[in-house]
Amino acid sequence: MIMAAANLPPLDLQPGILITAGVSGGPDSLALLHYLHSLHYPLLVASFNHRLRPGAETDINFVRAFAASLGLPFVTDSADVAAHAAAQGLSIEEAARELRYQFLFREARKAGAQVVAVGHTADDQAETVLMHFLRGSGLSGLKGMPARIILPVFDAEIPLVRPLLNWTRSDTEAYCRQHALEPRIDPTNTDTHYFRNRLRHELLPILEQYNPQIRQSLARSAQTLQRDYTLLNSLIETAWQKTVRSSGPEFVEFERAGLEKLDPGLTRNLFRKAAFELRPGLRDIDFEALERAATLKPVDLAGGLKTYLEGDSLYLTSDTASLPSTVWPQISAPFSLLAGRTALGNGWFLTCQEMNADNLQAVARSNPDKLTAWLAAELNTGGLQARAYRSGDRFEPLGMPHQTIKLAELFINQKIPQRLRRAWPVICVSDEIAWVPGLRQAEPFKITEKTLRVVKIEFKYEAGQV
């Protein structure tokens, strides 16, 4: 499909925007530059010297002169790709790409350009797809290169665009001939030491014996797979927004009821995404484990990560994570209770208020809220303290005068998650426990008919507050 400029597909680029064009001087990028210029786009020509071969400097000068002939601004830079590759443990190709893109986006930001354009063609696309195919990639690889993408490692806002992704390499060569452009030929393009060049010069010609239109077929595959990939990712993202309640460096908290409404395949993908966000270096996650986790059963995943149910939340977390709790308060350092509101962290607040006892005895007795208590103020002359549970803690529970029980046993009976016990709050008067919030008040501090003043203590979780 040799295309004259007249019947080229319409560009998916807003007219008049400033474009930074990455130009090597080869037929693809030269055609790109000439074509964008013919469409009257304001352009910044950017050419990166990889210093990988002797002729590199000559190519840069060629591009500089070409830009000047079109009256376009030109920028260049260079770096030692080989050294960067060695230092970062990258292949030469990976290192070259990283440094080149850093340069292009840096220049685009400086110039206030809205996009960075590069000259990848349908042939490049076919090679990319073939490379991923040979590796046994999934959708994310087989979809190839998108025509427009934000690459956050290079810039969070300026997209990379590939206006020639529907042109074949022979289209760009024909374009160059037609416009009497004389592109530079990079001798490393035929160096079959590079895997990509082996695909281009050896394997694709073989595949053409099986399908003469193989390049176009692969480019078409890439296009449809890209749509599926984008849709799937968008649906996963929507599900993520709907079900993730909170997250930290060592956990992601999902709303369990939200997960129950999802397709289990979607849940599997959420857990996969969460695991890779917590452990970016993770190689793979056992599919069967993900599948079991998607049934919302607690499961060991990979990299020390597991799923864990608590109240209406499902946590994907490491064993060592310190998880917030929306169900029970936690306390770190001890402190004395003062009237008013004290922030406990993780969205929890403690409120203290002294008041007349009045009719509160009945209210206190029938109180269903385990995080609110009324204590007799007269008995608190030493002042009230809040502190975390200590191993060995005992107290005299309400309704069981002259008997003490171990708080540890109460934790077990009430099935309090192990991880929450260590920082469980207790309210004390001097050294005596007056109330174990969430569990039980102590007999000695209950309010009676004789009580005149009470202290109302309340723990409260407020979503969105810290």
Added chain:
Amino acid sequence: MIMAAANLPPLDLQPGILITAGVSGGPDSLALLHYLHSLHYPLLVASFNHRLRPGAETDINFVRAFAASLGLPFVTDSADVAAHAAAQGLSIEEAARELRYQFLFREARKAGAQVVAVGHTADDQAETVLMHFLRGSGLSGLKGMPARIILPVFDAEIPLVRPLLNWTRSDTEAYCRQHALEPRIDPTNTDTHYFRNRLRHELLPILEQYNPQIRQSLARSAQTLQRDYTLLNSLIETAWQKTVRSSGPEFVEFERAGLEKLDPGLTRNLFRKAAFELRPGLRDIDFEALERAATLKPVDLAGGLKTYLEGDSLYLTSDTASLPSTVWPQISAPFSLLAGRTALGNGWFLTCQEMNADNLQAVARSNPDKLTAWLAAELNTGGLQARAYRSGDRFEPLGMPHQTIKLAELFINQKIPQRLRRAWPVICVSDEIAWVPGLRQAEPFKITEKTLRVVKIEFKYEAGQV
């Protein structure tokens, strides 16, 4: 990965179910049969004679004898594959598959088997994926063969299973050697006139030079793509269930508000699915048209199909479709109105009731429901008739005594969809229009202070009723 039976992956088959095993006598199917037998599955051995080569009969007899040696029941059948291919315009391979599967599922039904098992291996999977790759397929092709699938053309309930999909061909050969099985070798397997054989014997060995584990890599790709494919399809199916209100041979009716809540990519896929259900022979649908349609604008798609908005519905339909309407009633043959309820079809009902006029004058005047009217019974002595609009219809609208207007003009003024006008109901007394439901009552039949008896007429849509 040569696997001894001891460390084979666990079978995803319920223990003890009756399996119809398709056995050709080659290493794969022979290993399959022997392996399933060693796991104590009840088996029916089924061998199909494709009559494509001289030795076929010998192979069948070999399988028969092998089944007998294991004490298993055996069935066989044959058909003229070449003739079927010619008659149906299929390739020899397609025709062979069709006739073989028809046979296997027929025998499975007869025997009451719960699954049909075939001996496809990871090598077959790699070849299948490669074949689709060379064609430029999307996800549905690249995902390869699933380990379990319902093929409705063969049977709506019995699944086809492929227990050896994680075995390589050398695994099955090793298994045969290990158990002293002597499989038959089909000479057509090496006939490179068949495309699949060319891939197996020519292309895959070349690809091994680029990735020595290419077969396993492709099988792995297939597995992950299958998950993505299944998830996407399941999400599309859920969206379909949620948004499709009704459908017929020439239309699919979507709930517009439901579509508005969807990811546009999902909407695009719903329209694509609808188009292929209405036009199974459709080759392709223009992606840009689908994309525009997904913005819920009316768009021409392909094969004479278009999207069309009406009330809270979006129809994907042909130009010639007779669409139901949930907003306005339609009428076919004329009829005389009787007391009681008459079904008009498509969920619409007409109710007629005579009653005392009492205080109905005010009610009738302030009636906001355009599908209910009260007509003066005294004036209807000739009886009320319902019929469809006729071109040229005129009437004297309420509030405009002694003037007549054309119903056609009213249609235009009220923006009634063209397609609904032809069967628009009118209520007549003799030849005079008394009421145009949905639009306007006629002046001569209005109820006045003198009216003693009225006829209440009501059109009503009841979802789910026909």
